[in-house]
Amino acid sequence: MSYEYVVVPAGVVASAVEVPSYFRSQQGRPVDDDLRIVVLTGLAAWNATIPASRRHAAVRIEAAGAAVRVTAADDLDRRRSRGSAVDYAAGPVRQLLEDLITGFDYEIYDGQQRTLTPAPEFRVVDVDIGGERSYRSMTKTQVFSWIPKLAELASTPFLIVSRADDRETFIQTYRDAPTNYTLEIHDSAHTDHFFAAAFSDPRLVAQMIWEWANDDWSTLDRVEWIREGK
Structure with missing residues (x-):
């Protein structure tokens, strides 16, 4: 089992079900400056601080155009760690993303819950x-x-x-x-x-x-x- 989050611009999709296709539509496009400077830098810093004993908590980052997809903790990772990698990392990574996009007009798609959290106001x-x-x-x-x-x-x-x-x-x-x-x-x-x-x-x-x-x-x-x- 894995968790997945996708950061997309506020209002670019009408509902959560449109997020996967929107992410595919961004492939091959240069990453927007706000995502590159703020979100990707923050995610890279997260991975850099993960200790060797918790490598399952590192995230895989895919960025294109106006979207960033974050995934981690698949079944193989969890078996290797003998614990719940999802329980360990999903919440903190979600909080990290929320902190990174504060003040910017982005929304977060939760792949497990299939929900889209709208930007404030x-x-x-x-x-x-x-x-x-x-x-x-x-x-x-x-x-x-x-x-x-x-x-x-x-x-x-x-x-x-x-x-x-x-x-x-x-x-x-x-x-x-x-x-x-x-x-x-x-x-x-x-x-x-x-x-x-x-x-x-x-x-x-x-x-x-x-x-x-x-x-x-x-x-x-x-x-x-x-x-x-x-």
């Missing part, structure tokens, strides 16, 4: 970045990271956040220039128009998108929106 929405990246949830950290980098994330620098149960209710932005963002809001109850406005501050755009995802209109209601035809 996530919102269930559909996210489309330039038609090239999609997510099933979003955190505040993510949206504040995405907006200034839209031109790097997709060849067509737009981002759409829509209600998971209503794709015609959404907020979207297009990066016309480094300091020029068009923000639009559409509600399925009003099928004939958009409300649009232009902004120069990417952090303000990100803040309004996050507030919209929280059904908070305290900033949005102060905007001088232009009504546009669909």
